[in-house]
Amino acid sequence: MMCDECKKRPATVHITKIINGEKTLLHLCEQCAREKSIFDVSFNLEGEPFSMQKFLAGFFEPFMREFPEKSQPLSCDRCGLTFPRFSQIGRFGCSHCYEAFKGQLDPMLRRLHGKTYHVGKVPKRRGGKIRIKSEIERLKRELQEAVNAEEYERAAVLRDKIRELEQKLGRG
Amino acid sequence: MGVRDVSIEELLDTTKIEWINSTGPESDVVITSRVRLARNLKDVPFPHLLSRTQAEEVIDSVYRAFLTNPVLSKDARLYLMKDLSDTEKNLLVEMHFISPDLAKDDRGAVIISGDRRISIMINEEDHLRIQCIFSGLDPQGAYELASRVDDVLEEQLDFAFDERLGYLTACPTNVGTGIRVSVMMHLPVLTMLKQVDRMFSTMAQLGLVVRGLYGEGTESWGNLYQVSNQITLGKSEEDIIQNLLSVAGQIISSERQARRNLKGEDRLRLEDRISRSYGILTNSKLLSTQEAMGYISDVRLGVDMGIIKNLKPEEINNLFITAGPSYIQEVFKKTMTPLERDLNRANLLRQKLLR
Numbered sequence: 021m022m023c024d025e026c027k028k029r030p031a032t033v034h035i036t037k038i039i040n041g042e043k044t045l046l047h048l049c050e051q052c053a054r055e056k057s058i059f060d061v062s063f064n065l066e067g068e069p070f071s072m073q074k075f076l077a078g079f080f081e082p083f084m085r086e087f088p089e090k091s092q093p094l095s096c097d098r099c100g101l102t103f104p105r106f107s108q109i110g111r112f113g114c115s116h117c118y119e120a121f122k123g124q125l126d127p128m129l130r131r132l133h134g135k136t137y138h139v140g141k142v143p144k145r146r147g148g149k150i151r152i153k154s155e156i157e158r159l160k161r162e163l164q165e166a167v168n169a170e171e172y173e174r175a176a177v178l179r180d181k182i183r184e185l186e187q188k189l190g191r192g
Numbered sequence: 193m194g195v196r197d198v199s200i201e202e203l204l205d206t207t208k209i210e211w212i213n214s215t216g217p218e219s220d221v222v223i224t225s226r227v228r229l230a231r232n233l234k235d236v237p238f239p240h241l242l243s244r245t246q247a248e249e250v251i252d253s254v255y256r257a258f259l260t261n262p263v264l265s266k267d268a269r270l271y272l273m274k275d276l277s278d279t280e281k282n283l284l285v286e287m288h289f290i291s292p293d294l295a296k297d298d299r300g301a302v303i304i305s306g307d308r309r310i311s312i313m314i315n316e317e318d319h320l321r322i323q324c325i326f327s328g329l330d331p332q333g334a335y336e337l338a339s340r341v342d343d344v345l346e347e348q349l350d351f352a353f354d355e356r357l358g359y360l361t362a363c364p365t366n367v368g369t370g371i372r373v374s375v376m377m378h379l380p381v382l383t384m385l386k387q388v389d390r391m392f393s394t395m396a397q398l399g400l401v402v403r404g405l406y407g408e409g410t411e412s413w414g415n416l417y418q419v420s421n422q423i424t425l426g427k428s429e430e431d432i433i434q435n436l437l438s439v440a441g442q443i444i445s446s447e448r449q450a451r452r453n454l455k456g457e458d459r460l461r462l463e464d465r466i467s468r469s470y471g472i473l474t475n476s477k478l479l480s481t482q483e484a485m486g487y488i489s490d491v492r493l494g495v496d497m498g499i500i501k502n503l504k505p506e507e508i509n510n511l512f513i514t515a516g517p518s519y520i521q522e523v524f525k526k527t528m529t530p531l532e533r534d535l536n537r538a539n540l541l542r543q544k545l546l547r
Contacts, residue, residue: 118360145347
């Protein structure tokens, strides 16, 4: 088999890319593969065969249009990252960016995750209240599931647990 | 800075790698389960904005924090990317200790535990990526360990956490739990029957994604596929793991069913293919990684279906690593031409199979 690119040398590098379930095949000689910087025999350390950031940047682009150009682009006062820059690189500059770009965040998160709030592990150090709150949230969802499944005994147990935690929260 | 380890020599000893030498649940189809948790330090810019000095401070504080737990950090090693050669970094990628992204930036580092089950990538996209790798289908086991490591580190480090959004990450695709659960599956027969593509396209609808052998954007060699979750926000770690488990369960049963059918309908041809692949692996003079992976996959199938009886699945896991592009160069401690690599690879695989 000859190289897809130069059509001169034999193809020794065979690339199967699967992106979102779509498969593309590429047959290249080592030289062309290197030039195309797709595959440097093993891993390509310098080039970017497929950059998730670039891919994401395209994804974030639409959120840019949701607010009109201002004289000063929206930026994070901690790290200085501007929102247009974020849209280009697909990464925030610091954890404070989440606060700085709050207004832009929810539609983006909804598109990425379908949700806009965290459910799950909470750092132990954050201690009591958040932990209890998120436990209540979790139990409430479980309660809803139990009700939907018509498992009323389980639902009753869950309801009592939620009450207990809510009281605890009120006291704390 | 604490003890830093420049040589990765000892990592070549695959007998020390837990996931290679044990067989976990459903190991006829699932090779490994991996969990990684993304965490960031509060009030420190994300890694791509860090200066060299700041990056070193992050490495130092994470390493110190990990060392506070003598059990988990027993015989742990710290490797700084800037101390490693390209081949060494590639080998760490091939052995799944680090991601290709970490290898690209010399401000990063990785801590690898003595049993090689824990690796903590420092200054990848996030300050910390705690990763645990277990043999077979055991994402819960991997999560429990990763979460323990997280607890240990969290006692010493102040992580960026928001009450509403959870763990804050450099990329909003990881925010919330910061969890990625991946299951590495060996699907030779579904691949043979060209059913994988169709199956994978439905996975996106389930919030799952399929990746190649070495992660994002890499291809699938040796019929190995990584299935992982994409959504990290609004679902608990347990739910994310359960969702992945149920999909993995379906894939496992389809692959098994396909294997049984194939054995029933075309046993002779299947045995012939597997025996030929074994023959090629034990007689070749030259083998490229990709070609070798294909034969190793056949041999693994032969072992799992009881057609090849003198080999154990663990030995095949070892072969998958041996066949990687960088392993050969590290074993012989030199950079080689593609031809030399293919020659040495063929020799080493033959030796390991005929030992």
